[in-house]
Amino acid sequence: MAIVKDMIPAFDLVQPASIGDALEILADNGEEAWVLAGGLDSFDWFKDRVKRPSIVVDLGGISDLSGISDAGPGGIEIGSMTSLTEVVNHPRVQSEYPLLAEAAEHVATPQIRNQGTLGGNVAQDTRCWYYRSGWPCYRAGGNTCYAGAPEAMNREHAIMGRSRCVAVNPSDTAPALIALDAKMIVEDTGGPNTFDAEDFFIGPSIDIERMTVMKRDNLLTRIYIPPFWANASHYYEKVRDRGSWDFSLVSVAAAFQMSGSTIEDARIAVNGVAPYPVRLDAVESLVRGTSGDEATQDAAGDLAVEGAVALKYNDYKIPMMRNLVRRAVRSVA
Ligand SMILES: Cc1cc2nc3c(=O)[nH]c(=O)nc-3n(C[C@H](O)[C@H](O)[C@H](O)COP(=O)(O)OP(=O)(O)OC[C@H]3O[C@@H](n4cnc5c(N)ncnc54)[C@H](O)[C@@H]3O)c2cc1C
Ligand code: SF4
Incomplete structure (x- = not known):
């Protein structure tokens, strides 16, 4: 009888109890170290032997990284190790930022949301199967x-923002955080740096081997959501192949400040269409001052996809993105 020995390659597991200790360990070990949150993305890489860190820094013992608290004048702060389930169920997230609760609830399954963290969800790597299977592509350091x-299977890949790599950002919570103008607090041993959510995610033209601004010795410690977009009109929609659970093909997250029936201000972001979640500033400008009427919905959808170019198998994403943006605007009409 065959014996299957499917062991993950060995690594040293370190379990710091403070953010400071974790940052020191990361700084000392450079490219050899790997940050472990819920492990749902991390263990895929380790099991498939595509990523082989020699030191894994488990954040699970750092209590300062977990939980949701009141912050600043009216906003909330979410520790990066807060589980997606906690985000979904938190009373203030549900009542004031339902956009984030809804986006987090669309991630995978209840079991994955119990184990997966908000920090891990925004820091997760792309799902491009060539890359995930260990093919030596640009993102993996190849050429x-x-x-x-031309003959590649690219149905789930990007229609915009491409630069050598055509993979998409897979996170459901990322566009919601951009629409809510969240601030991402990233730390290294030199101290914290704050990034607007839309600048936290980067495309291959900036660095083809990363999906966020974070380098190997960085930690996302918390996410601050300011009060401005709390209680605004929120819209979230994700289209996926299966209703039960799946990564998004295209998703849209939008927040509108209304004055009567007029859109005073708007923030709209789309994911699944580029290597980073795309903020649609031109569409936001177009809808401001309108009632979101049918003509505005059509113009917003058309503008959203301006410049989009399909690969061989993903031309469906262009009308899908156009329609999701139209529907987001229609939600306030
Ligand atoms: C079957 C399956 C289905 C899924 N479906 C969806 C889906 O529909 N939508 C969706 O959005 N996601 C989906 N995911 C992805 C899942 O949500 C993410 O894998 C998960 O959120 C990652 O979080 P984690 O806490 O497990 O992080 P890990 O897997 O531990 O970490 C993920 C990455 O982020 C880095 N990282 C984590 N935390 C930090 C931090 N604080 N600072 C710096 N770096 C950090 C890690 O080094 C690693 O590179 C799915 C995953 C699986 C396995
Ligand atoms: S899309 Fe990006 S991740 Fe996928 S094979 Fe091309 S370079 Fe690699």
Whole structure:
């Protein structure tokens, strides 16, 4: 009888009890170290032997990284190790920022949301299967993109924002955080840096081997959501292949400040269409001062997809994105 020995390659597991200790360990170990949150993305990489860190820094014992608290004048602060389930169920998130609760609730399954963290969800890597299977593409440090080749399977890939790599950002919570103008607090041993959520995610033209501004010795410690977009009109929609659970094909997150029936201000972001979640500033400008009437909905959808170019198998994403943006605007009409 065959014996299957499917052991993850060995690594040293370190379990710091403070943010400071974790940052020191990361700084000392550079490219050899790997941050472990809920492990749902991390263990996939380790099991498939595609990523082989020699030191894994488990954040699970750092209580300062967990929980949701009141912050600043009216906003909330969410520790990066807060589980997605806690985000979904938190009373203030549900009542004031339902956009985030809804986006987090669309992540995978209850079991994955119990274990997966908000920090891990925004820091997760792309799901491009060539890359995840260990093919030596640009993102893996090689010199080609397999998904961009004429005969490649690229149904789930990008229609905009491409630069050698055509993979998409897979996070459901990312566009909601951009629409809520969240601030991402990233720390290294030099101290904290704050990034607007839309600048936290980066495309391959900035660095093809990362999906966020974070380097190996960085930690996302918390996410601050300011009060401005609390209790605004929120809209979230995710289209996926299966209703039960799946990554998004395209998703939209939008927040509107209304004055009567007029849109005073808007923030709209789309994911699944580019290597980073795309904020639609031009569409936001277009809808401001309107009632979100049908003509505005159509113009917003058309503007959203301006410049989009399909690969061989993903042309459906262009009308899908156009329609999701139209529907977001229609939600306030
Ligand atoms: C079957 C399945 C289905 C899924 N479906 C969806 C889905 O529909 N929508 C969706 O959005 N996601 C989906 N996911 C992805 C899942 O939500 C993420 O894998 C998960 O949120 C990652 O969080 P984690 O806490 O497990 O992080 P880990 O897997 O531990 O970490 C993920 C990455 O982030 C880095 N990281 C984590 N925390 C920090 C931090 N604080 N600072 C710096 N770096 C950090 C890690 O080094 C690693 O590179 C799915 C995953 C699986 C396995
Ligand atoms: S799309 Fe990006 S991740 Fe996928 S094969 Fe091409 S370079 Fe690699």
